[in-house]
Amino acid sequence: xxxxxxxxxxLVMGMTNKKSLKCEQHMGHRAxxxxxxxxxxxxxxMFVYSYEKxxxxxxxxxxxxxxxxxxxxxxxxxxxxxxxxxxxxxxxxSQESVGNTIYFGEGSWLTVV
Amino acid sequence: GIQVEQSPPDxxxxxxxxxxxxxxxxxxxxxxxxxHQNPWGQLINxxxxxxxxxxxxxxxxxxxxxxxxxLLYISSSQTTDSGVYFCAVRTGANNLFFGTGTRLTVIP
Numbered sequence: 001x002x003x004x005x006x007x008x009x010x011l012v013m014g015m016t017n018k019k020s021l022k023c024e025q026h027m028g029h030r031a032x033x034x035x036x037x038x039x040x041x042x043x044x045x046m047f048v049y050s051y052e053k054x055x056x057x058x059x060x061x062x063x064x065x066x067x068x069x070x071x072x073x074x075x076x077x078x079x080x081x082x083x084x085x086x087x088x089x090x091x092x093x094s095q096e097s098v099g100n101t102i103y104f105g106e107g108s109w110l111t112v113v
Numbered sequence: 114g115i116q117v118e119q120s121p122p123d124x125x126x127x128x129x130x131x132x133x134x135x136x137x138x139x140x141x142x143x144x145x146x147x148x149h150q151n152p153w154g155q156l157i158n159x160x161x162x163x164x165x166x167x168x169x170x171x172x173x174x175x176x177x178x179x180x181x182x183x184l185l186y187i188s189s190s191q192t193t194d195s196g197v198y199f200c201a202v203r204t205g206a207n208n209l210f211f212g213t214g215t216r217l218t219v220i221p
Contacts, residue, residue: 035201048208106154
């Protein structure tokens with residue numbers, strides 16, 4: 001089962017709201033990722049967790065706060081976002097080594113109003 | 114950082130035609146994947162291909178790591194092949210950087 005599940009699929013939030021995106025995998029992967037994709041652009045890496053510890057933060061603003069509660073779950077907490085943060089947010093996972101495929105979820109479409 | 118360029122940026126094909134998509138990368142990589150992103154945004158794994166050649170049905174891919182490029186071949190294209198094709202490379206254990214993408218439209 002090569003599945004990464006993301007919820008919600010669509011989210012509309014105001015600039016003062018606090019919301020969270022959730023990601024789950026049951027493949028025993030120990031690396032999990034958040035990507036952001038704007039329209040007509042490639043996905044851009046935001047964060048990487050390795051063995052539940054944050055290993056890469058690609059200079060993402062603090063209004064995005066990742067959390068890895070356990071090896072199967074990855075959250076992205078959102079607070080005080082701007083309209084330009086509207087995008088597709090993609091979660092992915094992989095085995096924690098070089099020669100392995102990275103698998104993506106279906107994404108969460110976020111609109112900030 | 115590493116640069117990953119894909120060509121062509123846009124491609125329109127008649128159904129049944131064949132095509133070749135190219136991915137050039139600027140530095141050594143230890144992993145390369147090809148994805149198809151459907152209109153709903155999902156990234157579908159096509160190939161994990163750090164080197165060599167693989168085939169899966171109408172699709173095949175070749176990576177020449179020493180020359181820093183990879184090719185994706187689509188034969189007998191179908192309308193369902195439409196979407197954006199990305200190559201993505203890894204330079205370390207836990208990163209994956211995407212190319213600029215090729216937007217394919219297959220018309221009946």
